[in-house]
Amino acid sequence: MLGVLTGRRRRRDDLFDRSFRECHDCGADVYVLAEDCKDCGAPVVQLVG
Ligand SMILES: [Zn+2]
Secondary structure (H helix, E strand, C coil): CHHHHHCCCCCCCHHHHHHEEECCCCCCEEECCCCECCCCCCECCCCCC
16 A cells, blocks of 8 residues: 555565565565564564465
């Protein structure tokens, strides 16, 4: 949803895109294996499945 605000689509390859997810708090890219956002420290909920 934040992609709409920035007006920029993600143009990364699938592998990279799967390795990161967007922080619901600040929109930063957070590594999927990380437990919290490196930018704002918000806990990142895994949305697997
Ligand atoms: Zn964040």
